[in-house]
Amino acid sequence: MITRFMTEVNAKFNPFSMRSRATRLFLSSLPPNARSTGMQINTTLLPRASTSPATLHIKFKDGKEMNLDGEKLGIKGIIEEVDRHSRALQKQADLTE
Secondary structure, three states, X not given: OOOOOEEEEEEEEXXXXXXXXXXXXXXXXXXXXXXXXXXXXXXEEOOOOOOOOOEEEEEEOOXXXXXXXXXXXXXXXXXXXXXXXXXXXXXXXXXXX
8 A cells, every 4th residue: 555645644433343444454554654754643532332433534645635434445445545546646756757
């Protein structure tokens, strides 16, 4: 997963819910040095009894914002969407060099 072009990741989820699994897996797939490279990661943990859906909001360097639903997409779908936009940004960066 290309994380170089992400500037901010906001996640809100219930850590005990199976419906939040894709969001948890996405956060665990971020590299350990993500915060030191300038990415802002904000997580909000909901209480165990909460029925609110998990939300994942990602901002990129070009200003694009994505609101992804982990319940519908799953972890593969989330990574696919993020990589699709990151590859487009990678192509633009390669062309300008």
